[in-house]
Amino acid sequence: MDWGFLFSARLWFFVLMFAASGIVLLTVVWFERKAAARVQMRVGPYHVSPQLGGYLQLLADAFKFIISEPIVHKGAYRLLFMWGPAIFVTLAFGASLLIPLTPELRLIRDVNLLPYGLVFSLVVLLLVSIAIVLIGWSANNKFAYIGAAREALIVTAYELPLLLSFLAMVILYGTLNPIEIVERQWLAGALLNPLAFLVFIIATAMATAKFPFEIADYEGDVATGPYSDYGGIFLVLSFAGGAYYATFSYSFLATLLFLGGWGIPNFAVGSWPQDMLGHLLLAGWFLLKTTILMMFFAFLRAAMPVLRLDHTLLFGWRGLLVLSILAVVWSVVLKFVGI
Amino acid sequence: MTSVGYIVKATIDALRVAARNFVKPERITVYYPYEKLEYVRMRGWIGLWTEKCTSCMLCARICPTNAIKMYPAPNAKRYPGVDYGRCIMCHFCIDICPADALYPTDIKELAWYNYREMIYTPDMEREPPKVEETYKYVKVSIKYENGIPRKIETVK
Numbered sequence: 001m002d003w004g005f006l007f008s009a010r011l012w013f014f015v016l017m018f019a020a021s022g023i024v025l026l027t028v029v030w031f032e033r034k035a036a037a038r039v040q041m042r043v044g045p046y047h048v049s050p051q052l053g054g055y056l057q058l059l060a061d062a063f064k065f066i067i068s069e070p071i072v073h074k075g076a077y078r079l080l081f082m083w084g085p086a087i088f089v090t091l092a093f094g095a096s097l098l099i100p101l102t103p104e105l106r107l108i109r110d111v112n113l114l115p116y117g118l119v120f121s122l123v124v125l126l127l128v129s130i131a132i133v134l135i136g137w138s139a140n141n142k143f144a145y146i147g148a149a150r151e152a153l154i155v156t157a158y159e160l161p162l163l164l165s166f167l168a169m170v171i172l173y174g175t176l177n178p179i180e181i182v183e184r185q186w187l188a189g190a191l192l193n194p195l196a197f198l199v200f201i202i203a204t205a206m207a208t209a210k211f212p213f214e215i216a217d218y219e220g221d222v223a224t225g226p227y228s229d230y231g232g233i234f235l236v237l238s239f240a241g242g243a244y245y246a247t248f249s250y251s252f253l254a255t256l257l258f259l260g261g262w263g264i265p266n267f268a269v270g271s272w273p274q275d276m277l278g279h280l281l282l283a284g285w286f287l288l289k290t291t292i293l294m295m296f297f298a299f300l301r302a303a304m305p306v307l308r309l310d311h312t313l314l315f316g317w318r319g320l321l322v323l324s325i326l327a328v329v330w331s332v333v334l335k336f337v338g339i
Numbered sequence: 340m341t342s343v344g345y346i347v348k349a350t351i352d353a354l355r356v357a358a359r360n361f362v363k364p365e366r367i368t369v370y371y372p373y374e375k376l377e378y379v380r381m382r383g384w385i386g387l388w389t390e391k392c393t394s395c396m397l398c399a400r401i402c403p404t405n406a407i408k409m410y411p412a413p414n415a416k417r418y419p420g421v422d423y424g425r426c427i428m429c430h431f432c433i434d435i436c437p438a439d440a441l442y443p444t445d446i447k448e449l450a451w452y453n454y455r456e457m458i459y460t461p462d463m464e465r466e467p468p469k470v471e472e473t474y475k476y477v478k479v480s481i482k483y484e485n486g487i488p489r490k491i492e493t494v495k
Contacts (some may be wrong), residue, residue: 038364039357041488303357304350319343 007273013105016283017097023226024057024291025244026224032298039302042243065240069113071230080138085230085237088131092246095124099252102262102282103179107125115176121253122166129155129207133218135224135238148226150309151216157316158206164324165196165203169257172196182261189258192334195327197319201296204250206312208243210297212304220306244294251293255286259293262286367481367490370489377478377493381445382428387464389418391440398432407432410461417460424454446470 005011030045030113034053037044039266045054072081098121100106100114129151136148170176172193190197216296217225217239227239236242255261262282269278307315369376394416399407406425409417419432419441433441444467451457478493 035361038366039360041360041365041367043366043368299361300359302361303353305353 007276009104009272010107010109013107014097015103016101020283020287021093021096021245021248024248024287024294025241026055026062026244027291028247028294028298029242030055030058031295032301035295035299036302041313045179054191062236062241065236066233066338068232070234071229073083073229073248076229077138077140081229082132082180082234083114084135084138085234085242087134088128089242089245090126090241091131092249095121096245096249096252098124099256100178100282101286102279103182103234103269104281105279111179113175114311116176118176118178118181118256121249122163124323125207125246125249125253126159126162132226135230139226139229139230143222143224143228144226145305147216150222151226153309154206154213154312154316156216157313158203159197160204161316161320161324162207164321165199165327168193168196168324168327171328171332172334174335177262178256181256182263185260188260191199191265195323195328195330197254199309199324199327204247204254205297205300208247208250210247210298212307214306215309215312218306247294247297248290251290254293255289259289267318360409365487365489367372367488369479369490372474373476373490374479375476375479380444381447382430382443383420384423384444384449384467385426385428385430385433386441386442386444386467387461388440389420389465391438391462393438393440394417394418395437395472397435397437401435418464420458420460420464422458423449423451424457429432441472459468478486 030053036042036046044056047057048054048060049056066147072078097107098117100108100117106114110113132151136144136151139145169181169189172189173181175181175184185192205211209215209217216222217227222228224239227235230238262285264282264285267278267282269275269282272279346481389412394409396409396417396419399409404425404427405428406422408417410420412418428447430443433443446467448470449468453482479490480489480493482491483489
């Protein structure tokens with residue numbers, strides 16, 4: 001039997017992404033709970049494994065969620081109610097699979113198709129909000145309905161600035177190919193165009209319902225909004241886990257565009273099966289930066305209050321849109337100056 | 340109308356305060372079985388000296404939750420028994436008792452397996468319940484310094 005498939009770059013990419021994203025997710029959720037607790041004079045998860053700082057509490061919670069009975073209530077639209085979380089998590093995580101982890105570890109084998117993969121990952125990410133609206137509609141509950149309506153409104157606030165900041169970086173690099181984008185970042189993209197980075201971060205916080213913009217599923221107003229009727233595995237796939245997968249994909253994209261992706265200065269990597277360690281090092285570096293970015297989003301929970309919906313919309317249209325247009329102008333100017 | 344600069348400053352301030360607390364947390368969590376809060380005054384379990392009791396029933400009348408029932412005794416008197424399922428430890432009964440027959444304790448860590456065990460008869464009121472110390476613990480207290488609460492270990 002031929003064991004060559006064990007060194008297939010696509011297999012390794014797939015396994016790495018699944019394993020690493022799971023670990024990153026657990027770490028970020030743990031960090032979110034611990035950070036919020038530290039700021040709020042509490043301790044946070046502690047009693048399950050005190051030596052590890054309560055890290056295993058997350059596994060215990062996940063186990064509890066998975067074995068608890070998923071309830072589909074009377075009056076829900078069964079089909080969408082049950083498939084909504086699956087659609088949600090598929091879209092949220094699938095987006096990150098379209099971006100290469102290192103120059104050779106990637107799912108899209110054809111180099112000429114990589115630019116489409118980058119654009120398509122952004123499109124898939126923006127479809128997540130539609131999955132949220134589907135979930136909210138199918139639950140047939142007024143809180144879920146209000147949450148879904150809020151989510152639909154917030155999309156109008158962040159979608160255009162997000163696309164414009166993406167456009168700004170694409171203009172700056174002059175290419176859509178992720179490999180070339182990483183090569184062009186002699187300085188991290190966040191320093192080349194800080195405005196676009198700021199807009200992308202704020203729009204990501206809106207898109208993934210991070211704290212100043214946790215409006216669609218804010219517990220104080222709408223009882224976790226679209227997800228209010230979910231429990232068990234549905235909750236894991238949508239609110240308790242799927243939302244973090246969306247954050248992971250957005251952070252992954254942001255790391256590629258703004259933080260230099262897998263690029264380490266003065267480090268050239270060989271071809272895949274021969275220089276395996278080099279590729280794993282690059283992948284680890286990429287995922288480390290992604291984790292740090294996700295931790296920043298998690299940390300916002302400890303620092304920020306929640307904005308009102310109309311204030312958010314005003315901020316989106318009057319502030320963020322103007323900033324993103326300025327970011328595009330900045331990129332065009334830089335391009336003409338010739339950096 | 341708040342200016343943009345004010346909003347930006349407020350956002351950065353919020354992040355700064357959170358980061359400071361994150362780096363140097365000021366926790367006031369009391370790890371209960373291993374640490375116990377030291378209260379200055381504590382109203383707890385209510386005891387009874389039946390010899391002093393005059394059966395005036397003022398305690399049963401003043402009780403805001405009707406927790407006290409007067410049990411007939413063989414000597415034709417009536418003595419109070421407290422239902423701790425109802426008692427809110429307000430100690431009104433102790434305050435009103437003209438003969439000082441009821442006495443206060445600071446035993447507050449009370450637990451029962453069954454609600455029937457919570458109903459104390461006068462005989463059971465005579466002896467304070469035994470407190471079992473399963474864990475070694477330290478006494479702590481929360482002190483406020485410039486409006487910031489701090490947990491301080493008090494010497495036992």
